[in-house]
Amino acid sequence: MFLLEPVGLGRTENDAYLTLLDLKRATAEELGDAVGASPAVLRPALRRLLDDGLVQQIGFTPAVFVAVAPEEALAALIHRRRSDLAHMQVHVEKLADRLRAGGGRTAQGMPVVELLEGEDAVLAAVVRMQLQAREEIIAVDAPPYAGGQSSPNDLELSRLAAGVSYRCVYSREALASAEQFAAMRRCVRAGERARVLPGVTLKMAVADRTTALLPVSYAHPDAGARLLVRESSLVDVLVCCFEQLWERAAPVDGPAAECGPSARDRELLALLASGLKDRTIARALGVTERTVGRRLTELMTRLGAETRFQAGVFAARQGWL
Template sequence: MLDALDPDSAQGQVYRALVSSPRSRVAELAARTGLAGDAVRASLAELSAEGAVLVVDPQAEVWDAQSPAEVTEALLQREAARRVGVRRTGIELERLFRTARQDSGSYPALEVVEGGERILATLQRLQSGARRSVRGIDRPPYYGSTGYYADQEVIQRERMAAGIAYHFLYYESACSDPVVGPNMARMIEAGEQARTLAEPPMKLHIGDEDLAVVTLETEDRSDFVALVVRPSALLTTLCQVFDTLWKLAVPVSVADTGAEIDRRDRGILVLMASGATDEAIARRLDLSRRTVVRRVAALLEQLGATNRFQAGVQAARRGWL
């Protein structure tokens, strides 16, 4: 359903055409959007499956849009439900961890590792053993020293040079952390794919689909303990949790670290977030359309966004709107 709100996608163009021109035929939608008839039909099928449009006359191929307010509310409810599911999984995992710590022999796929140094060594083994990818969630409190992040950069650069893909999800304030922020920027520049999320539920590292490490603070918060998870239903669940969080998160680029925008770009972002077209933005701000197009492209790159919707979310999180 997110594509229905993205003006840059085929589905978004078809949906907007139906919003402004109710009860349109496929041929009419193709003429308005510039898409081929088959592309329009494919977009309508996807939008219909998501409940964003409905067919009025199947024989004549006449379609209409559902209310944008209802479509937006359904999207927000769906994302809220996914967040609830992720938090529930985190709670169950915490219970399982506590049980495993009391009796680690009760579940062969689990191993408890205590102490920061042993945990860091375990994480390095996870990366060294990965054959395809390393996925991770890095959130406060940060237990690594400056020396740890220097060592991490070395092994990560080596593994990425060997073709290992790194996908990391960060707490949204990581950019302002004096140690984590610069490290994150350097790794992104070196090829890491990074995203941010307001409330990631756990510290997590996953090597391929073979090994996962969940890190938690001890009860008295004086040290850390880790739950090492080997192939099992639990490991599969952790991989699914990461993939769900990754879809909810906002992409990060090197330009995100400490970047600011001027008054003109803030005005463009505000109008973009309200759904204004490039032409409308140009008229409102007394700019040429070419300038608006160029600044919109630059803002998308600066925010690490692939479409206007993501740009609005990222800009709002950074307090630019």
């Protein structure tokens, strides 16, 4: 019978108390023999029972221990335990409030981390971040999207015109449709610096390196929930992550893209888009199969494509075919 577990006592204290109730009174040695516990184990257990008022000591040499009746000792212990639990509940609620507020506040008194719930709240935060930005917006564009699908960011065009710079790393899924690709190209023509990184999932947006918006979880992303992170080391870490992704990503535009592919590259891409194998393409162009493979790899990197099929699609969208 483990009577004392609910009040926070262990097995040794429990067995010693129940045994002492049967013995009525006993010395430490007698109690240890009855319980089957060594003096080194029994001594701290007896001290705990004495401290909790479950046992009383009579005399000193030898000390005799008597169990206090359970209806008296346990009633007081249960009452104290309830009081401790009530205080613990208060502290838990305060801690939860502090965590919900991000565990700290900015110099302006705002919570460092704020949970935004609901797609309306998320969309409003996206708009507010862009309107309040004065220097730069950096972003990783990847699912999931509020509303279930990607939407054009018309506000970006006016903010670019107002002098706010935009740098964006796009995932493969962010440019999956012709409409999404056209929306990206419209922003690029207006001044956005864009790059493509297949496989990127670290969705985020950071305004002026002081305020960030990101999913609550990358493992289980929810389009209707975001964390709004204000000026803190957390934002600094996100900026570092973005810069590393930016370095790895392939530019959408640049000197190589502006001048377009060579006539031979256009011919190669056209043959690729036709579904021909490398050997057939090599024979048609009069080069080796290895040369075809190497050049296709270079063109895929330039286009930001992960597969040959994507290279054909991206080349068509850029007007290379």
